[in-house]
Amino acid sequence: SKLEMFVDELLDMPQILGFDSVYGVPRSKSLEIGMYSKTWKFHRDLPPTPVYAYGVSKEAASIPGPTIMALHGIYTNVTWKNYLPPKHILPWDTTITIAEPADKIGIPTVVHLHGSIGEPESDGNPKSWFTAGFKEKGPAWTKETYSYNNNQQPGNLWYHDHAMGLTRVNLLAGLVGAYHINHPKLEAPLGLPSGAEFDHTLIVFDRSFRTDGSIYMNSTGDNPSIHPHWRPEYFGDAIIVNGKAWPRMTVRRRMYRFRIINASNARFFRFFFTNGLGFIHVGSDSAYLDEAVTTNEFLLGPSEIADVVVDFSKSKNDSAILANDAPYPYPTGDPVDEENGTVMKFIILTHPENDMGRTPSKLIQYPGPNFSSVTQTRYITMYEYESATGNPTHLYLNGISFESPITETPKVGATEVWNVINLTEDNHPLHIHLGLFVAFDQTALVNETEFKNCMMKMNDAIKCQISKHAIGKSIEVPAEEKGWKNVFKMRPGFVTKILVKFSYIHSNESYPFDATAKPGYVYHCHIQNQPRNPFVERNLIKYEPS
Ligand code: C2O
Structure with missing residues (x-):
């Protein structure tokens, strides 16, 4: 039912x-x-x-x-x-x-x-x-x-x-x-929609339930002879916003601010309004954008945050449905259906407002990425290993498990370029603890199979001649994701270049901070069925004193 x-x-x-x-x-x-x-x-x-x-x-x-x-x-x-x-x-x-x-x-x-x-x-x-x-x-x-x-x-x-x-x-x-x-x-000078009435945080995730109300999780593993319960991804039928399945909200004909957090384990959302209303992006993950960016739809991977203003005074209808059309798993999985393609409904009051609210075009300026300060270039490769039946058994970053010794040891305050090579089928939202980063272009791999075979043997992007493979079409980072982020969606079959500033903030601030203290930080894919197990997570970052 x-x-x-x-x-x-x-x-x-x-x-x-x-x-x-x-x-x-x-x-x-x-x-x-x-x-x-x-x-x-x-x-x-x-x-x-x-x-x-x-x-x-x-x-x-x-x-x-x-x-x-x-x-x-x-x-x-x-x-x-x-x-x-x-x-x-x-x-x-x-x-x-x-x-x-x-x-x-x-x-x-x-x-x-x-x-x-x-x-x-x-x-x-x-x-x-x-x-x-x-x-x-x-x-x-x-x-x-x-x-x-x-x-x-x-x-x-x-x-x-x-x-x-x-x-x-x-x-x-x-x-x-x-x-x-x-x-x-x-923030106050920006004059964005504020206060309990006009500024809302929306935490969105998908869940399935049994008829008795309990959470349903398919607990038979994809590859049960190896992992009896483990499935690399979880998808639910119902879309939950702030703890309610497909809720509704009555709004006035004016601007509202929504800080949207994708707290799903594995589901990507491509959000849009069924009546064509747009989004004005003011922030992405934990930082404001330099300038507001207008879109009609946007993609939010697990753990990403979009901070948007919606102007309901622009609506021609008296209601608007926030919907999702991202296939799952993203991008090559099943298309959404009515249930997991619907998020929530806004009922828009007809009465026009005097004060519609405002969104300035200039927001908060931060120092931009600085290539001249780059001290290290790294290649980070995402691998997926399969059983004979084609089911994933594990996923690794750079072919080494979480338990292996730390290999990435940036200095405090260092700026590094990471080329993230995604050899899996899925898009992986890569999250780096402590470091903020800026994503540049994503370049398709040509002769990917040849490169993959070489990597499976040698596990060395330079020896496998990454520069001869990373020459395919290049895809620009969407404008609303061009600022400092802590998660970025790594496209399958592409190399994504990011500039990471480790302890970006610490360099100018003085407060107790022991960079060498244990237990250190991690970076990982944020598809929540993979991280925190030996798959796709590297206990990598241990800071060295600068
Ligand atoms: Cu949101 Cu290491 O996670």
């Missing part, structure tokens, strides 16, 4: 201030946020769903969790507390490397603040996991209270579970939430 669309109102998640003020002077704040086992109503007609949710208390815990409102330059300390039960609601696959408590009791979790530029001890390394009451701890565990300096440009971050091999099930169970770094001095 199908669920009726647009019956639940869009929910705004509870907000928590990440700072205190004393006589109007802001100062740092310490929060306690728990992970609770509870039930959640995803839809009017669906029985309550057992979930894991972040919140300041079990009653307050929500899917997604509360939105943390931090202030630029003011520390937010968070003690993330695990109150989860001994056994998970979703199956684990122990044939992949997962966080596993010694007594096999308890659910390992660790929180990563995605997009944060901060100390490694608070970065949520996959092996820094812990179970309820900090009873059992992973080999890279650091401390109970994480500390976020918020000393980076204003923008949109999100927090999510990051435990080794369990990220996929912990996210599916509900462990996601938004985090904004606000900088009133820089």
Whole structure:
């Protein structure tokens, strides 16, 4: 039986201030946020769903969790507390490397603040996991209270579970939430639509449910003789926005700001409005764009964030459906159907408004990429290995597993060029912790099979003559993705050139930062069924002092 669309109102998640003020002077704040086992109503007609949710208390815990409102330059300390039960609601696959408590009791979790530029001890390394009451701890565990300096440009971050091999099930169970770094001095003059009425965060993901309300995950692996439960990707039929399936929202005839986070495990969204309304992009991932960019559709991979303004005064109709037409897996998978091709509905009031709101064309200027400061050029290759039956058994970056010694050791403040070669069939959203990067063009590989065969033997892009293969058509980066990002979609069969600035912000700021501290940072593909297991993730980045 199908669920009726647009019956639940869009929910705004509870907000928590990440700072205190004393006589109007802001100062740092310490929060306690728990992970609770509870039930959640995803839809009017669906029985309550057992979930894991972040919140300041079990009653307050929500899917997604509360939105943390931090202030630029003011520390937010968070003690993330695990109150989860001994056994998970979703199956684990122990044939992949997962966080596993010694007594096999308890659910390992660790929180990563995605997009944060901060100390490694608070970065949520996959092996820094812990179970309820900090009873059992992973080999890279650091401390109970994480500390976020918020000393980076204003923008949109999100927090999510990051435990080794369990990220996929912990996210599916509900462990996601938004985090904004606000900088009133820089942002207020922009005059973008603001306040609770006109500025909304939309966390979007896909889920399937059983008729009893529980989350459905196909738990038979693609290649069950090797991995009984592991599937490299998860796709759900229902599209959930802020914890409700296909919600509706009534809006006035004016501009609204939406900070859209794709928190799906594997689904890409190509968003568009069925009535032709456009989007004015003001930010991408955690940073503002230099200038506003107008589009009629845009592609958002898992973990990417688009910060857009929508002007409903331009609508000729009294409603607009936000829709999606990205095939899954992207780009060569199945076409969407009505269910997973529909996101939410806006009901537009007919009454014209006096103040429609505004979006300046110039936003916030950051120093641009500087090629003359590049100290290293690296080749990062994405490989997919298959069984005899053609099912993926594992995916690696540069042919080496997460467990191997670190190979990328940029210096603090260094600028590097990475050429990311995607030899798989799928588009992979590559996420680099701590480093912001700018993507340049994407160039198609010619004679890809020859190159691939050579790489499978030699695993050396230079020896396999990458320069003779990276000569195909070149595709420009979409205008709305030309700024500093922390995720970029690596097109299959292409080489993507990115310029990464490691600890971009740190170079001009002075606050305690120990670049050599353990456990270091990771980079990985953000298709959540791959990372945090030996597949497609490299524990790569360990910083060396400059
Ligand atoms: Cu959003 Cu390492 O992750």
